[in-house]
Amino acid sequence: MCGIMGLYTKSPDLEQNLGAMLSDMLIQMTDRGPDSAGFALYHDPVNEGSAKITLQGDDDVDWQVIRDSINNGLHSAAVLKPVANHAVLTLDMEGEEAAKWIERNLESVNITSVGNSIEIFKEKGLPDQVINKFNLASMSGTHALGHTRMATESAVTTEHSHPFSTGLDLCLVHNGSLSNHNQLREKLRKEGIRFQTDNDSEVAAGYLTWRLSQGATLNEALEAALADLDGFYTFAIGTRDGFAVLRDPIACKPAVLAETDDWVAMSSEYRAIAQLPNSENARIWEPEPARIYSWERD
Amino acid sequence: MTIFDLGDSAVRELNQALHQSETQGADLRVTNPGGKHNVATGADVECNVTIEGHVGYYCAGMNKSANIVVTGNAGPGLAENMMSGSVRIKGNASQYCGATAHGGLLVIEGDAAARCGISMKGIDIVVGGSIGHMSAFMAQSGRMVVCGDAGEALGDSIYEARIYLRGEAKSLGTDCIEKPMEDEHKAELAELLEQAGIDHSVDEFRRYGSARQLYNFQIDNVSAY
Numbered sequence: 001m002c003g004i005m006g007l008y009t010k011s012p013d014l015e016q017n018l019g020a021m022l023s024d025m026l027i028q029m030t031d032r033g034p035d036s037a038g039f040a041l042y043h044d045p046v047n048e049g050s051a052k053i054t055l056q057g058d059d060d061v062d063w064q065v066i067r068d069s070i071n072n073g074l075h076s077a078a079v080l081k082p083v084a085n086h087a088v089l090t091l092d093m094e095g096e097e098a099a100k101w102i103e104r105n106l107e108s109v110n111i112t113s114v115g116n117s118i119e120i121f122k123e124k125g126l127p128d129q130v131i132n133k134f135n136l137a138s139m140s141g142t143h144a145l146g147h148t149r150m151a152t153e154s155a156v157t158t159e160h161s162h163p164f165s166t167g168l169d170l171c172l173v174h175n176g177s178l179s180n181h182n183q184l185r186e187k188l189r190k191e192g193i194r195f196q197t198d199n200d201s202e203v204a205a206g207y208l209t210w211r212l213s214q215g216a217t218l219n220e221a222l223e224a225a226l227a228d229l230d231g232f233y234t235f236a237i238g239t240r241d242g243f244a245v246l247r248d249p250i251a252c253k254p255a256v257l258a259e260t261d262d263w264v265a266m267s268s269e270y271r272a273i274a275q276l277p278n279s280e281n282a283r284i285w286e287p288e289p290a291r292i293y294s295w296e297r298d
Numbered sequence: 299m300t301i302f303d304l305g306d307s308a309v310r311e312l313n314q315a316l317h318q319s320e321t322q323g324a325d326l327r328v329t330n331p332g333g334k335h336n337v338a339t340g341a342d343v344e345c346n347v348t349i350e351g352h353v354g355y356y357c358a359g360m361n362k363s364a365n366i367v368v369t370g371n372a373g374p375g376l377a378e379n380m381m382s383g384s385v386r387i388k389g390n391a392s393q394y395c396g397a398t399a400h401g402g403l404l405v406i407e408g409d410a411a412a413r414c415g416i417s418m419k420g421i422d423i424v425v426g427g428s429i430g431h432m433s434a435f436m437a438q439s440g441r442m443v444v445c446g447d448a449g450e451a452l453g454d455s456i457y458e459a460r461i462y463l464r465g466e467a468k469s470l471g472t473d474c475i476e477k478p479m480e481d482e483h484k485a486e487l488a489e490l491l492e493q494a495g496i497d498h499s500v501d502e503f504r505r506y507g508s509a510r511q512l513y514n515f516q517i518d519n520v521s522a523y
Binding site for chain 2: 269
């Protein structure tokens with residue numbers, strides 16, 4: 001079991017409160033996922049040609065050393081903002097190229113996200129502890145995804161926690177379990193997709209990355225996922241401009257969608273949505289199996 | 299009128315009251331359910347419970363005798379294994395509502411999701427809207443009335459439950475077939491619609507049930523066992 005959620009603001013007034021709203025939702029999903037928690041926030045986009053990369057290290061990582069190594073290695077003037085054992089790196093170069101260099105040269109850090117506005121923070125522990133560690137309630141943004149994990153398929157570590165990044169400004173959270181992930185991971189590795197863990201959800205993320213790199217739109221990639229991913233899933237997928245939700249055709253894993261004039265929210269259960277302002281007047285419905293729901297900024 | 303504000307008090311206090319003989323004949327109002335689980339489960343006395351808002355998993359499970367109304371939506375497992383009494387949802391219900399239920403009346407004024415009435419054993423279910431896939435799977439007895447459409451594999455492996463469907467089924471499950479609407483069926487359907495307070499002409503419905511080819515042992519098939 002896991003708890004997943006997505007929150008998308010339609011009114012700019014809510015952007016300042018996005019982290020606080022997501023915190024309340026994550027706390028409600030503690031029963032569904034007490035092992036670890038994580039979240040992706042979209043905010044403060046960097047300029048075209050620049051990139052934002054979230055790094056994760058041990059609790060005693062020396063971020064100054066990491067920053068200097070990156071600046072020396074990449075001849076850049078990167079700015080690095082530590083947030084507990086994560087740090088948000090902004091630099092004036094193409095994100096994928098920088099990420100490749102970091103993966104090759106810096107063994108002490110992992111990359112949790114690469115893009116223009118995405119930042120991903122995740123950690124072992126109760127949602128409450130993870131929220132406090134990163135001070136999520138103080139964070140702002142246009143939209144966010146969250147996950148509380150009760151592991152079924154692989155180990156409980158920070159690297160195995162969600163969200164999983166699926167390429168530039170894309171990430172995925174998953175409730176369920178995939179049964180063909182080993183076979184699919186091997187296939188995707190041959191196509192050049194890199195994996196950090198043996199986690200099944202990371203394969204779903206990698207699958208979408210691969211489809212998108214082949215030129216598919218997000219909707220096309222999700223359509224293809226319905227045919228190629230075998231197992232149980234409710235996914236929430238974050239994009240630079242919005243988010244999408246998909247349930248497998250059997251739809252064992254729960255999902256609720258809700259919309260008001262000010263926000264759109266998705267969660268495994270209504271009690272997470274009940275925390276949001278004016279939720280009592282929201283339009284609420286259960287997403288249908290095998291149907292793609294998506295919201296995007298114009 | 300007794301009020302339980304679930305914003306302040308534990309669900310367990312409410313459910314405890316629903317077991318106690320002092321609650322017999324009482325009217326209970328439940329406020330701020332906030333999607334909580336197990337609201338008004340295990341009721342064991344005749345009483346009226348109105349829940350104002352949306353509930354989470356397993357609302358009204360194992361209900362015996364109580365009449366429970368939810369003004370909002372219900373999460374998965376609504377009225378699971380209900381024995382008697384009634385449950386009415388003004389909004390929509392999530393998956394497997396009325397599963398394995400032995401008796402009583404379950405009314406969903408909106409839609410019910412997948413696996414509605416799975417393995418039902420005597421309950422009557424009336425849905426004002428549509429139902430999801432695999433509904434009435436292995437339904438043993440009782441009646442299901444659906445005023446909208448049904449998802450894939452309606453009544454798969456059905457035993458002796460009766461299904462009345464006003465709209466279209468995406469597909470019928472194995473061993474589920476359409477059957478003629480005789481006067482006795484129209485009469486029982488009219489009674490169920492009246493009990494549910496839903497107004498449709500019985501002539502708009504079709505009846506589905508078991509072809510009885512699947513669950514009887516057949517000597518011709520002995521080599522397959």
